[in-house]
Amino acid sequence: DQQVKQNSPSLSVQEGRISILNCDYTNSMFDYFLWYKKYPAEGPTFLISISSIKDKNEDGRFTVFLNKSAKHLSLHIVPSQPGDSAVYFCAASSVGTGANNLFFGTGTRLTVIP
Amino acid sequence: SAVISQKPSRDICQRGTSLTIQCQVDSQVTMMFWYRQQPGQSLTLIATANQGSEATYESGFVIDKFPISRPNLTFSTLTVSNMSPEDSSIYLCSARTGGITEAFFGQGTRLTVV
Numbered sequence: 001d002q003q004v005k006q007n008s009p010s011l012s013v014q015e016g017r018i019s020i021l022n023c024d025y026t027n028s029m030f031d032y033f034l035w036y037k038k039y040p041a042e043g044p045t046f047l048i049s050i051s052s053i054k055d056k057n058e059d060g061r062f063t064v065f066l067n068k069s070a071k072h073l074s075l076h077i078v079p080s081q082p083g084d085s086a087v088y089f090c091a092a093s094s095v096g097t098g099a100n101n102l103f104f105g106t107g108t109r110l111t112v113i114p
Numbered sequence: 115s116a117v118i119s120q121k122p123s124r125d126i127c128q129r130g131t132s133l134t135i136q137c138q139v140d141s142q143v144t145m146m147f148w149y150r151q152q153p154g155q156s157l158t159l160i161a162t163a164n165q166g167s168e169a170t171y172e173s174g175f176v177i178d179k180f181p182i183s184r185p186n187l188t189f190s191t192l193t194v195s196n197m198s199p200e201d202s203s204i205y206l207c208s209a210r211t212g213g214i215t216e217a218f219f220g221q222g223t224r225l226t227v228v
Contacts, residue, residue: 002156034216043118043206043219044157089157100145100210101172102217104157 003027004092006105014113019077021108023090026071030092034102035064035075038087047088048075080112116141120207120220127197127227134193135223137207142187147208147217148180157206163190197227 005024013019021035031052036044050057050064050073057064063076077084090105117140127133137146146163161169161182169182184190194201207220 004156036219041123041221043120043221046216046218049216091157100147100162101159102157102208106154106156 002106003030004090004103004105006088006090006108008108009106010109010111012111012113013080015082016079019075019080019084019110019112021075021077021088021090021110023073023075023105024071025073025092025103027092027094027103028071029094029096030103032093032095033064033066033073034091034093035062036089036091036104037084038089038107044089077110080110082112082114085110085112116143116209116211116218118207118209118218118220120223122223123221124224125226127225129198129227131197132193132195133197133225134191135205135207137190137192137220139188139209143209143211144187145210146184146190147210148182148190148192149206149208149219151204151206151222153203160192160205163192194225197225199227201225202227 003026034049035047037047038044048059048062050066066073087107087109089107091102093102119138148160149157151157159172160175161171163169163182163184165184181193204222206222208217210217
């Protein structure tokens with residue numbers, strides 16, 4: 001049972017435009033969410049996170065939005081750059097329960113076209 | 115942040131044999147984990163490597179198939195035993211420093227079983 005879902009396997013965006021990557025989750029106990037970026041032949045690299053007490057977190061060109069009622073989060077990248085081309089994974093955990101597990105989505109491959 | 119080194123980075127193994135993957139972190143970390151990413155799938159947690167005691171396995175994973183060691187706070191090994199082609203995956207080591215912090219990942223070990 002996939003508790004974290006990324007329904008778009010791929011996304012193509014023009015350089016300079018906004019990239020929006022979406023993620024849905026089913027477990028209401030999740031209270032901490034993360035985005036990872038993965039290049040080929042490398043491990044996932046942490047990008048940005050958000051706690052369930054917030055609805056937005058911003059770090060430079062990257063902003064994560066959380067809609068708890070809809071169990072939905074999104075990652076906005078603006079402006080998009082060719083170097084952003086990678087697979088992006090959404091992950092969630094239940095820190096409040098003391099659980100250590102991170103549940104990952106299946107990833108969205110972002111291609112930024114120069 | 116923590117830098118995680120995994121080896122080997124890739125291997126091709128005969129069915130019925132075993133492979134041990136090593137994970138070295140450049141600093142002491144509270145928690146270490148082993149994940150598997152099967153082709154086209156999300157990252158799935160195999161187990162939490164506990165220092166000085168038996169690993170904690172997730173549902174669907176057992177110690178006889180995936181024995182794990184963690185002799186200290188910076189090193190862990192995962193063995194994939196009696197391999198079959200279904201074990202062909204990317205295996206990733208991960209570490210967290212505890213609390214609400216992001217997890218760091220090694221570059222992964224791409225295993226192909228023939």
